Amino acid sequence: MTPVLQVEGLVKHYGGRQVLRGVDLAVAEHEVVALIGASGSGKSTLLRCIDLLDDIDDGRILLDGVDISDPRADTRRRRHKPGGSVAAQKSMAIVFQAFNLFPHMTALQNVALAPRVVHGLAAGEADDRAHELLARVGLADLAEVHPDRLSGGQQQRVAIARALAVRPRLLLLDEITSALDPELVGEVLAIVRELAHGGATILMATHEMGFAKQVADRVCFLDGGVLLESGPPEQVLGDPVEERTRQFLARVIAAGRLG
Structure with missing residues (x-):
């Protein structure tokens, strides 16, 4: 089955700095994927590129098998203006x-x-x-x-x-609780939990590790613009393979944020 989202070899530079270094990622229908990683790891940039808010320097972004990142594609131009493709606008x-x-x-x-x-x-x-x-x-x-x-x-x-x-076919969430006071975080996460349980397809960047463990089908760890590790939450958060993932999670645990 064709994934709702497929990212292939995504590269993004800001000035002379490479922020995303050939990211490959797929999100299936009704799947919830959590992006984790330190500040500056590329999570927000990846979401902005997927949503076509930022141009990419290399790679492809496909929605339901259609390359929306191709500047020649009508989908890219129609997505943000009235009268465009309904499929593109709702994607x-x-x-x-x-x-x-x-x-x-x-x-x-x-x-x-x-x-x-x-x-x-x-x-x-x-x-x-x-x-x-x-x-x-x-x-x-x-x-x-x-x-x-x-x-x-x-x-x-x-x-x-x-x-x-x-x-939307795909809901992108970029650290949506980061600007909230701690006592308000739960009410927002409850809505996301309900959406996830209702079958929404979600790609979310989050620093709420406990929430990712409860809700996500898969957790992806980004480090320095590279998708370093990906797998079920219990594996990535509980028994990571990569040393860099272990170091990141050790800092999270020390800060009391793993949950």
Whole structure:
């Protein structure tokens, strides 16, 4: 079966620095893959390249077998503009560390915006979808509230609902709890856990090792832009093969973050 996502030999430079060094990665339908590694290891860059937010220098990115990284492909140009391919527009959505909500819009308006403006849904249908998704993330009663009246955890849940509003084939999560106070982390992770159990296809960069161990089907350790080790959570987190992975996890344990 063709993977939902296939990354082949991905290379990315920033200036003269090579950030990704030939990364190969596949994510199957309904699989949850956790990317772990130290700050600067390339996790966020990999997600940004997969979402076509950053150009790549070499390699390929395929969604359902289609090379979306080819600059000649219509998929790449259509993905971010109205009237483009429905399949391309629905293929991916990303949630960042920062919430990136529009401050002048209510939670409902933030979630309904992309389905209405980008995908051409009627306003009523977009609002109905937004109400449904806000209820799904536990914010049904805050639909008319603006972001500055929401907690960090609530804002991040709105951001997740906004990503889900485009019905993505692949959900990318970039350290989505990093900007949250510790007491708010659990409410956001609970939503991701529910999505995972519901069969969503997810690629997430995370520093929450205990959560990765509970939810992920596979854990991938990045180090210096190289995917150094990949396997089931119990193997990578409990009995890693690579010495560099063991060193990283020893620091995580010392910081009390393995869980």
